[in-house]
Amino acid sequence: xxxxxxxxxxxxxxxxxxxxxxxxxxxxxxxxxxxxxxxxxxxxxxxxxxxxxxxxxxxxxxxxxxxxxxxxxxxxxxxxxxxxxxxxxxxxxxxxxxxxxxxxxxxxxxxxxxxxxxxxxxxxxxxxxxxxxxxxxxxxxxxxxxxxxxxxxxxxxxxxxxxxxxxxxxxxxxxxxxxxxxxxxxxxxxxxxxxxxxxxxxxxxxxxxxxxxxxxxxxxxxxxxxxxxxxxxxxxxxxxxxxxxx
Numbered sequence: 001x002x003x004x005x006x007x008x009x010x011x012x013x014x015x016x017x018x019x020x021x022x023x024x025x026x027x028x029x030x031x032x033x034x035x036x037x038x039x040x041x042x043x044x045x046x047x048x049x050x051x052x053x054x055x056x057x058x059x060x061x062x063x064x065x066x067x068x069x070x071x072x073x074x075x076x077x078x079x080x081x082x083x084x085x086x087x088x089x090x091x092x093x094x095x096x097x098x099x100x101x102x103x104x105x106x107x108x109x110x111x112x113x114x115x116x117x118x119x120x121x122x123x124x125x126x127x128x129x130x131x132x133x134x135x136x137x138x139x140x141x142x143x144x145x146x147x148x149x150x151x152x153x154x155x156x157x158x159x160x161x162x163x164x165x166x167x168x169x170x171x172x173x174x175x176x177x178x179x180x181x182x183x184x185x186x187x188x189x190x191x192x193x194x195x196x197x198x199x200x201x202x203x204x205x206x207x208x209x210x211x212x213x214x215x216x217x218x219x220x221x222x223x224x225x226x227x228x229x230x231x232x233x234x235x236x237x238x239x240x241x242x243x244x245x246x
Contacts, residue, residue, distance in 0.1 A: 112157060113241035114147035115140040117234030125236075126227035127176050134180070134220050134228070136238045144242075152238070153219045156212035160245040165207035166220050168192065168228045169235035178202050179226035184210065184218050193226065203235065209243065 116136035118125060125134070135152035147154045156162060170178040179193030194204045210218065220238055222228060230236040 110158075110160075110242065110245050112144035112146050112160075112162070114142045114144075114154060115237060115239040116142075116147060116149060116152075117237040118228070118230035119234055120230075120232055122231040124170075124173060124176075124227045124229050126222050127225045128222065129224055131181065131221045131224050134222050134236075134238070136236075138234060140234070141239075147240075151219075153217050154238075154240055156214055156216045156218075158214045158245060159212065161209055161211050161243045162218075162240055163207060163209050163243055164218055164240040165205070166192065166238050167203065167205040167236060169201070169203045170194070170227060170229045171201045173227055173229065176225060176227040178204060178228060179223045180204070180228065181221045181223055182206075182208070182218070183221060184212075185216055191223075193223075211246070 116139045118134065118136055119138035133152050135150070137149050139147065139149050144157055146157050164182070166180055166182060168178055168180045177193055177195055179191070181188055182190040182192075190206060190208060192204050192206045194202045212218070218240065228236045
């Protein structure tokens with residue numbers, strides 16, 4: 001290549017100019033220029049090859065980095081999938097626990113039973129000139145806390161069928177009859193009595209199944225001019241329990 005360039009330059013120098021004269025030859029200078037040009041091109045080519053090698057290396061590094069990132073991303077995806085599975089299982093377990101807690105609360109809420117008695121002091125209650133609500137202060141059972149020992153009133157906590165029972169006794173009484181009245185929300189439901197003026201010990205008892213709405217109140221009253229009697233054996237009592245909710 002270098003020899004061809006020299007020949008071309010030599011021929012150009014021998015060509016006549018426009019006036020028919022021949023240019024003087026300076027082959028050494030032209031050869032030096034060509035050598036410098038070829039040398040510079042070689043340097044440029046070397047630089048290009050170096051840059052190309054560097055680019056290839058960068059590309060390999062990028063490919064390696066992309067591969068590593070893809071592996072890491074795949075691992076993250078697997079972890080997320082596992083977390084989703086774990087979260088779903090935990091959500092299912094939590095839902096089941098909530099259902100169990102709700103069932104326990106409902107079961108606990110549906111347990112209602114009470115029993116209370118007049119008890120001490122020993123002796124008669126009554127007679128009085130007007131009907132009077134009896135307050136059974138000696139509480140034996142009060143599951144659900146639906147009975148109020150300060151008022152003598154049972155309040156239904158929710159709708160259902162309840163069994164209500166009330167008993168009374170009399171002893172050493174020669175003047176008044178034994179008796180009780182059962183009320184619901186101010187309405188007279190039942191009357192229970194016995195001739196107790198003969199001085200003999202008497203006991204009476206009755207019960208009834210009632211459909212009650214939440215908030216309905218049930219209680220007993222001592223009729224006017226009637227008596228009941230009690231002692232530490234709890235002979236006069238008021239009881240009830242839930243048969244089933246509705």
